[in-house]
Amino acid sequence: MQHRVIFIPGPSDARAMRAPRGLALPLIVALLAAAILVPPVLPHGREIVLATTTSTEDSGLLDYLLPQFTAKTGITVREIAVGTGQALEIGRRGDADVVLVHAPMAEAAFVAAGDGIDRVHVMYNYFVLVGPAADPAGASGDNTTAAFQRVAACGCAFVSRGDGSGTNIKELQLWALAGLTPEPSGWYKEAGQGMGATLRIADRLGAYTLSDDGTFYVMKPQLDLAVIVENQPPLLNQYSVILVNPATHPTVRYADAAAFHDWLVSAEGQALIAAYEVSGRRPFNPNAPP
Amino acid sequence: MELLQIAGLSLYLATSSTAVASLLGIPIGTLLALREEARGKRTTLTIAKAIIFTLYGMPPVLAGLLAYLLLSKNGPLGILGWLFTPAGMILAQVFIVTPIITGVTYTAVRSVGRDVKEAARSLGARGWPLARTVIEEARLGVVTAIMVGFGRAISEVGAVLIVGGNIRGSTRVLTTAIVLETSRGNFDEAIALGGILLVIGLAIFLFLYRVQQRGHR
Numbered sequence: 001m002q003h004r005v006i007f008i009p010g011p012s013d014a015r016a017m018r019a020p021r022g023l024a025l026p027l028i029v030a031l032l033a034a035a036i037l038v039p040p041v042l043p044h045g046r047e048i049v050l051a052t053t054t055s056t057e058d059s060g061l062l063d064y065l066l067p068q069f070t071a072k073t074g075i076t077v078r079e080i081a082v083g084t085g086q087a088l089e090i091g092r093r094g095d096a097d098v099v100l101v102h103a104p105m106a107e108a109a110f111v112a113a114g115d116g117i118d119r120v121h122v123m124y125n126y127f128v129l130v131g132p133a134a135d136p137a138g139a140s141g142d143n144t145t146a147a148f149q150r151v152a153a154c155g156c157a158f159v160s161r162g163d164g165s166g167t168n169i170k171e172l173q174l175w176a177l178a179g180l181t182p183e184p185s186g187w188y189k190e191a192g193q194g195m196g197a198t199l200r201i202a203d204r205l206g207a208y209t210l211s212d213d214g215t216f217y218v219m220k221p222q223l224d225l226a227v228i229v230e231n232q233p234p235l236l237n238q239y240s241v242i243l244v245n246p247a248t249h250p251t252v253r254y255a256d257a258a259a260f261h262d263w264l265v266s267a268e269g270q271a272l273i274a275a276y277e278v279s280g281r282r283p284f285n286p287n288a289p290p
Numbered sequence: 291m292e293l294l295q296i297a298g299l300s301l302y303l304a305t306s307s308t309a310v311a312s313l314l315g316i317p318i319g320t321l322l323a324l325r326e327e328a329r330g331k332r333t334t335l336t337i338a339k340a341i342i343f344t345l346y347g348m349p350p351v352l353a354g355l356l357a358y359l360l361l362s363k364n365g366p367l368g369i370l371g372w373l374f375t376p377a378g379m380i381l382a383q384v385f386i387v388t389p390i391i392t393g394v395t396y397t398a399v400r401s402v403g404r405d406v407k408e409a410a411r412s413l414g415a416r417g418w419p420l421a422r423t424v425i426e427e428a429r430l431g432v433v434t435a436i437m438v439g440f441g442r443a444i445s446e447v448g449a450v451l452i453v454g455g456n457i458r459g460s461t462r463v464l465t466t467a468i469v470l471e472t473s474r475g476n477f478d479e480a481i482a483l484g485g486i487l488l489v490i491g492l493a494i495f496l497f498l499y500r501v502q503q504r505g506h507r
Contacts, residue, residue, distance in 0.1 A: 063458070078455070093364060095362050095363055095374075194473045249363070
């Protein structure tokens with residue numbers, strides 16, 4: 001039978017000494033762990049925050065570039081890889097020092113609002129329209145606009161990112177170019193997820209989708225999706241680097257961020273981007289103005 | 291080495307946020323239960339309970355977004371410079387874990403028999419000594435509160451992603467690494483990271499279970 005113990009702790013009560021310790025022990029251990037571990041996580045040294053898109057991280061480009069920049073300058077770059085919409089919002093709040101994104105119109109608005117300065121092209125690749133290998137819409141070919149019109153005309157399933165990312169913004173521009181404004185419906189579905197997840201959904205549904213070519217070619221072996229349209233001018237995917245404006249955001253680390261910005265578009269940075277390959281393909285082509 | 295650092299940060303964040311949340315939640319939950327019994331159902335107590343049990347269901351991403359706005363450069367706590375650092379992630383998790391520990395503690399203390407509390411009071415226990423007696427009696431439930439809080443903290447992904455930013459070598463934890471590997475299509479790596487997460491959870495559970503069972507043998 002469970003024995004109920006009632007006690008009133010007092011200085012001479014042995015149980016009183018033991019009782020609270022049972023509960024206090026995990027707390028004490030936790031606090032000790034915190035005390036030991038806190039110093040290494042406090043901010044240290046010269047560092048900047050880069051807000052960028054998932055594609056630059058998922059492709060491995062930043063893991064390759066950033067250590068080389070840090071080795072050269074001693075500046076650590078803390079990268080926040082999110083959708084372009086969120087990256088620009090982080091910049092707009094002054095929580096990042098520099099942004100590397102791919103949504104030209106949103107970037108122009110960011111600069112026009114006084115939040116960014118020195119917007120410079122860094123590199124490009126292409127978006128690619130992918131879909132089921134059988135191509136039920138008959139959209140395959142060289143004409144991007146016609147391809148989008150045919151997908152809509154046949155009512156063939158299309159999965160949109162639907163997340164305000166650079167890819168999503170581009171997709172909506174391509175529909176507009178084709179004279180269409182798709183609404184969520186039987187054939188047009190908004191995934192609200194990243195590129196990898198969206199490709200997998202499109203694959204499962206036998207649907208069309210717009211992808212950046214880097215992510216698509218990395219994931220291609222796992223998918224039954226085929227290229228429908230690629231390498232066409234309307235599908236150009238331009239990445240730019242923008243400094244957060246120190247005049248409107250006085251807390252930004254402008255000098256170190258500018259060093260990163262300038263290095264990325266310098267001959268050295270551009271050569272490194274050109275040399276980066278993933279399984280024999282070059283995910284990004286440098287195109288900074290000389 | 292990187293894996294060790296990621297797993298270590300996960301453990302550190304969950305332990306720290308659970309510790310802070312316990313220091314807040316256990317006293318609040320105990321106080322709430324004892325006040326309610328001593329003074330009957332008061333409107334203020336009911337409101338406090340409603341707030342706590344509503345926050346139980348607080349979506350972690352919402353807690354993350356609120357913590358982000360607090361810590362943003364122009365936010366009220368922007369001066370701390372905690373955004374995109376482990377300290378900021380702990381703050382976000384404390385938002386999530388404290389209501390859970392408070393609520394479970396409250397329930398546990400309420401379930402301690404009236405006879406025990408009456409006996410303690412009749413022997414002159416008031417305030418902290420009374421609370422300590424009751425907490426000891428409710429140990430099973432209070433340690434469960436810590437366990438549930440820790441489980442929530444270490445498995446949480448939405449808030450730490452927004453506030454931490456999933457920065458490699460700095461704020462990347464097991465859960466955000468799983469999200470990243472999944473989005474990269476590396477399902478095998480993602481599953482392996484998940485396995486490590488579960489092993490840590492098991493180790494902590496066994497540790498707390500021993501604490502819980504001590505004195506109940």
